[in-house]
């Protein structure tokens with residue numbers, strides 16, 4: 001079987017550092033072995049540090065980002081609750097779907113794909129319902145939009161609702177301050193700017209979120225994701241069996257978090273910005289146009305329009321087969337119309353950018 005060494009410049013997974021791959025080859029110990037408890041404690045502490053939060057209920061769900069999304073929503077929503085869900089791409093739609101499956105009423109605030117959610121629309125929605133929570137995507141990977149959060153957080157709090165954030169793509173790639181921004185529940189993913197293998201979802205919950213959980217009238221409908229059960233698995237020395245943790249993935253996660261902290265969050269964010277600018281200048285000099293207005297662009301996910309006369313699939317196939325480079329295509333209304341070029345974590349690298357620009361020039365010009 002052939003397994004090529006690809007350069008991962010799509011919407012995730014991103015390239016993984018050799019130190020992280022080596023960590024995955026560490027011999028297994030039992031998941032309740034005292035040495036593994038240390039691994040879990042390290043992960044918890046470093047997740048708090050990278051999320052800039054002191055929330056004691058911060059841990060990693062043993063499943064990908066979508067399970068983190070589901071963890072936040074199934075624990076906080078009960079049948080009959082109202083939830084304001086902001087939708088400006090694929091992942092907002094997924095949140096609305098999950099909220100409705102919880103039996104909640106989803107009050108949708110929508111923006112055109114490629115634009116951020118408008119503050120005014122959020123205000124109107126919050127005033128016209130009795131919201132348990134408001135959920136929003138910080139970095140919409142389907143469109144390349146960075147959503148400003150602070151004002152929406154203030155409005156949500158003023159309405160007495162919990163502020164829930166999808167930080168799957170923004171985490172470890174751009175500024176994200178859980179405590180300072182008043183975020184009550186947040187989920188992310190391991191395979192984007194953290195550059196660990198896919199399959200884990202860091203999550204964090206504020207005291208207000210825990211209070212909402214403690215005041216539920218009904219059982220959480222998911223056994224696996226029920227926080228009141230799983231939280232004991234992450235409760236330090238009192239740890240009790242809940243499920244068998246994906247031990248090798250946890251070794252990888254710990255190493256990836258160490259690499260982030262060695263680099264430093266600010267340096268890491270600056271690197272993501274710098275490589276985004278390098279790519280932007282190169283693509284614009286070739287005549288490409290970005291989908292998103294400059295001030296709302298994500299540094300780690302560059303959405304550009306495919307120029308007239310260029311076939312999406314042909315170019316992406318040649319990039320993969322001839323250059324071993326993966327980039328992402330458009331989703332939904334943007335299928336065949338945009339490319340999504342990821343510069344996430346280890347993939348945010350000047351050599352990667354130069355290689356992609358040269359390959360695109362060879363194919364297109």
Ligand SMILES: *Cc1c(COP(=O)(O)O)cnc(C)c1O
Nearest residue numbers: 064065066091139141168169189
């Ligand atoms: C990738 C992504 C998800 C889903 O994560 P999976 O690990 O694929 O389940 C959710 N939200 C956003 C914004 C994403 O980019």
